[in-house]
Amino acid sequence: MPDWYSLHINCGGKTISKGNMVYDDDSQEAGPARFRQSESNWVFSNTGHFFDSSRLDYYTWSNTTKLKMDDNADLYMDARVSALSLTYYASCMGNGNYTISLHFAEIMFTDDQTYSSLGRRVFDIYIQRKLVLKDFNIAKEAGGVGKAIIKKFTAIVNSSTLEIHFQWAGKGTTAIPFASVHGPLISAISVDPDFTPPVENEGGKHIPVQSILAIVIAGAAIIIIAFGIAWWKGCLGRKNSLEKELRGVDLQTGLFSLRQIKAATNNFDISFKIGEGGFGPVYKGVLSDGTIVAVKQLSSKSKQGNREFINEIGMISALQHPCLVKLYGCCMEGDQLMLIYEYMENNSLARALFATEKCQLKLDWSTRQRICIGIARGLAYLHGESRLKIVHRDIKATNVLLDKDLNPKISDFGLAKLGEEDYTHITTRVAGT
Incomplete structure (x- = not known):
C-alpha cells in the first residue's frame, strides 16, 4: 500500500475544496463510544x-453564531x-517531520445577551x-465566538502512524446551552510534510527514499569519475595548470572572485x-571598500599566456618599491585570468608623450x-637592491605608469626574469616589443 504524505479533514462537515486542496468528508454519524x-x-x-439528549447529531454541529468569517468561512461552518474525548488516527503516513494545522471556531455558543452566550x-x-x-x-x-483560529504544531512520524487527540480538561461550563456541551470541538485538520515527498512512478506508487538516494549517489559517482578522467587527460585546461604552478609561488597578494571584479x-x-x-x-x-583599481584582463588573443601570468604574479607580489606599481591580487575563475593593480590616474608615459594632442600631457x-630618475631608481632596485635580482626586459613608455602627481611606476613584469649570480644583466636575446 502506498504511503500518504498529507491529511486534510473537514471535521463534522462535507467534502470541500480549497484551491488545490480537498478536505475529506467527516459528516457521518458517530455517537458515544463510537469508532468510525x-x-x-x-x-x-x-x-x-x-x-440530556440521545440525538446523534449533537456530535456534529453547524454554525449558529450567524457571524461573518473570512474567505474560509465554509471550513468553519461545521x-x-x-x-x-475525540481522537483522529492517520495510518500509512510516510515517516518524517510534519506541520499540523488545527482549525477551530466556537460555533455552539452565541455572542448576545442570551443564556447561550455564557x-x-x-x-x-x-x-x-x-x-x-x-x-x-x-x-x-480567537477573541470571541464565531471567529476562526488556527493552531500549528510540528510532529514526527516514525512508525507510519499519526495520532491527534482532544480531551475534556474537567473545566469550563457543563450545562450551557445544554448538558455536557463542554467537550472538545474541532472544525478542520490539515497535515502537511516539512520535506519533499518522493515522486510517484507511472503506476502511481511512490519511489522509495532508498531508491532515490541510490540514484543520486550513482549519479554523483559518475560525475566524479568523468571529472577524474577529464583531469587525467588534461581536459580541464588552463585553470588546473595555473593552480598547480601557483602552488610553488610564494604569493603575497590577494585572490579576487570574478563576481567581485x-x-x-x-x-x-x-x-x-x-x-x-x-x-x-x-x-x-572600484572595489567594495572604495579602493580604485586597474584590472588587466588576459585576452584570448593575447600572445602572453600562463607562463607570463604566473611570472608577473610571482615577480611583482614579492616586490615593494615607490617606483614599482603595486599588485593587489589576481583572479582565476573559469577561463578568466586577471591582474588587479593600483590605479594610476595619468595612465602611461606613452600616452602622455605620444597620444593625440587632446590626451597629451604638458x-x-x-x-x-x-x-627618468624614477624609472632609473626602479630599475636599480630590481637589479641590485631587492631580495630578488630581476631583469625586466620590456622597459618602454607603455610600461611606465604615472600617478596623479606624475610620479613614474614600472609595470608589466610578464617577461621579466631572475638575474643569476656571475651573469651580467646585459642580454642580446630578443624579448618584448
Whole structure:
C-alpha cells in the first residue's frame, strides 16, 4: 500500500475544496463510544455521552453564531464535537517531520445577551500522545465566538502512524446551552510534510527514499569519475595548470572572485576601459571598500599566456618599491585570468608623450627629469637592491605608469626574469616589443 504524505479533514462537515486542496468528508454519524473509519487513510474515535439528549447529531454541529468569517468561512461552518474525548488516527503516513494545522471556531455558543452566550469550553490537545496545549479555550484564543483560529504544531512520524487527540480538561461550563456541551470541538485538520515527498512512478506508487538516494549517489559517482578522467587527460585546461604552478609561488597578494571584479568594473563596461596592451584590455574598477583599481584582463588573443601570468604574479607580489606599481591580487575563475593593480590616474608615459594632442600631457623638463630618475631608481632596485635580482626586459613608455602627481611606476613584469649570480644583466636575446 502506498504511503500518504498529507491529511486534510473537514471535521463534522462535507467534502470541500480549497484551491488545490480537498478536505475529506467527516459528516457521518458517530455517537458515544463510537469508532468510525473513513474512505481515506484516517479514522476517528469519539467517547462520551450528552446526557440530556440521545440525538446523534449533537456530535456534529453547524454554525449558529450567524457571524461573518473570512474567505474560509465554509471550513468553519461545521465541527465535530465530543462530550469527553475525540481522537483522529492517520495510518500509512510516510515517516518524517510534519506541520499540523488545527482549525477551530466556537460555533455552539452565541455572542448576545442570551443564556447561550455564557458557555465556556476548555480542553487539552495531544499529538503523538504528547500534551501540546493545555486548557485551550477557543473563544478566548480567537477573541470571541464565531471567529476562526488556527493552531500549528510540528510532529514526527516514525512508525507510519499519526495520532491527534482532544480531551475534556474537567473545566469550563457543563450545562450551557445544554448538558455536557463542554467537550472538545474541532472544525478542520490539515497535515502537511516539512520535506519533499518522493515522486510517484507511472503506476502511481511512490519511489522509495532508498531508491532515490541510490540514484543520486550513482549519479554523483559518475560525475566524479568523468571529472577524474577529464583531469587525467588534461581536459580541464588552463585553470588546473595555473593552480598547480601557483602552488610553488610564494604569493603575497590577494585572490579576487570574478563576481567581485564584475561588480567593480560594472561587468567590464566599455566606459570603464582605460587601455589595451599585449596582455589584454585594462579596466578601471572600484572595489567594495572604495579602493580604485586597474584590472588587466588576459585576452584570448593575447600572445602572453600562463607562463607570463604566473611570472608577473610571482615577480611583482614579492616586490615593494615607490617606483614599482603595486599588485593587489589576481583572479582565476573559469577561463578568466586577471591582474588587479593600483590605479594610476595619468595612465602611461606613452600616452602622455605620444597620444593625440587632446590626451597629451604638458611635461616640463623638470618633470621629465623626475620621471627618468624614477624609472632609473626602479630599475636599480630590481637589479641590485631587492631580495630578488630581476631583469625586466620590456622597459618602454607603455610600461611606465604615472600617478596623479606624475610620479613614474614600472609595470608589466610578464617577461621579466631572475638575474643569476656571475651573469651580467646585459642580454642580446630578443624579448618584448
